[in-house]
Structure formats: structure tokens, C-alpha cells
Amino acid sequence: MPRNKNRCQVYFSAPSSFLREHKETLEKIVAAINRAGGKLTLKWFEDKHKLSPEGIFTQAIEGIKSADIVVAEISYPSTGVGQQIALALSWKIPVIALHKKGTEGPSRFTVGFQSELFSSFEYSEDELPKLLENQFSAVLKSGYVKFNFIATREINDYLEEKSKAAGISKSQYLRDILRFWIDKHEDRKEENT
Numbered sequence: 001m002p003r004n005k006n007r008c009q010v011y012f013s014a015p016s017s018f019l020r021e022h023k024e025t026l027e028k029i030v031a032a033i034n035r036a037g038g039k040l041t042l043k044w045f046e047d048k049h050k051l052s053p054e055g056i057f058t059q060a061i062e063g064i065k066s067a068d069i070v071v072a073e074i075s076y077p078s079t080g081v082g083q084q085i086a087l088a089l090s091w092k093i094p095v096i097a098l099h100k101k102g103t104e105g106p107s108r109f110t111v112g113f114q115s116e117l118f119s120s121f122e123y124s125e126d127e128l129p130k131l132l133e134n135q136f137s138a139v140l141k142s143g144y145v146k147f148n149f150i151a152t153r154e155i156n157d158y159l160e161e162k163s164k165a166a167g168i169s170k171s172q173y174l175r176d177i178l179r180f181w182i183d184k185h186e187d188r189k190e191e192n193t
Helices: 016-021 023-035 044-050 053-065 079-090 108-112 128-142 153-166 170-191
Strands: 008-013 038-040 069-073 095-100 118-123
Touching: 008 023, 008 053, 008 079, 008 128, 016 023, 023 038, 023 069, 023 128, 053 079, 069 079, 069 128, 079 095, 095 128, 118 128, 153 170
Parallel strands: 008 038, 008 069, 069 095, 095 118
Antiparallel strands: none
């Protein structure tokens, strides 16, 4: 669920060149995010010229980490947008990638990427608010919820060893253990009723 129950926290990623050449489209995407129930974690495009590259990087990292969802405009290939998508996915933050109908620019690699945390859509400006509303709803229903977990060194070492052997993250290994435990105990609960 969103950190703020009334609004979905959204980090919006777009190429810097998009700001200059497609300002009107950028404004329509931001308006569509707001209409769909999203609230931007960072309006980096307003502060872009006021910050150093290090400042932009730091604010972007904070904005992505505080987001429930990342919306990325991928109509025009951008290394920075690709890096932001990769960071969001590595932190288990769902990504909705958008590319405008009629553009030939989106990376085939990005559009072809498969993950339960990543979806890519072709859009027209008229369809955008409804598309985002539907996607925000779907992502938040099926998405992950982050929380702090403090473990003993012994538990951490165990999770580290087992997750590495299984080729998955510690978070995924812990989710698998919990799912197994819940399923096992749900069966017992049904037997006792």
C-alpha cells in the first residue's frame, strides 16, 4: 500500500532532453500522474538548473527510494532513465515505463524486459490518466511492502548463506520462508476448526 494512504508516491523519470523538446508532454504526464492519484516524490525537472550533478543524483536517489512506484518516460533512449529504472527494480520498487505512440525511440531491450515489477505501455496523451490510474491500482494491489527487519548476526549469516546458494536475494529467501510457514499454519488452522 502507499505510504500515504490517500496518494501513491511516484518518482517520475524522463530524459533531460525531454524537458527542452517536449515540455508540454511532460506537463501532461505530471498532470495525469496527479489525476490518477499519484503524488510526485521529487519535482526534479523544476530544480534541474539549480542543482549540481551531485545534488541531482542525491535527490534522485532519495526520490526513488521514497516512491511506491516509478513512472519512466522511455520514448527517447536515456542512460540516466535506464539507471533509475535499474535502481528502482533493484530496490523492489515497481516501474511503469511509458512510450508515446508514434515514436520509434524506446529501447527494444527495455520494452522487452520481463519482470513482475516492470510493465511497459505505449500511450496517447488522452489515454494516459486512465492508463496510470489502472496501473497504480494493479501495482499497489500486487506490490511489495517495505519495512525494517532487525536480525541477529546468526540469522543474517544464515539468510546470506542460503540466499546465495539459492541464487536469490535475502529478501526473496525470507519471503519464501514466510510463505511456507504461513501455508503450513493455515492448513493446521483449517484442521482445528
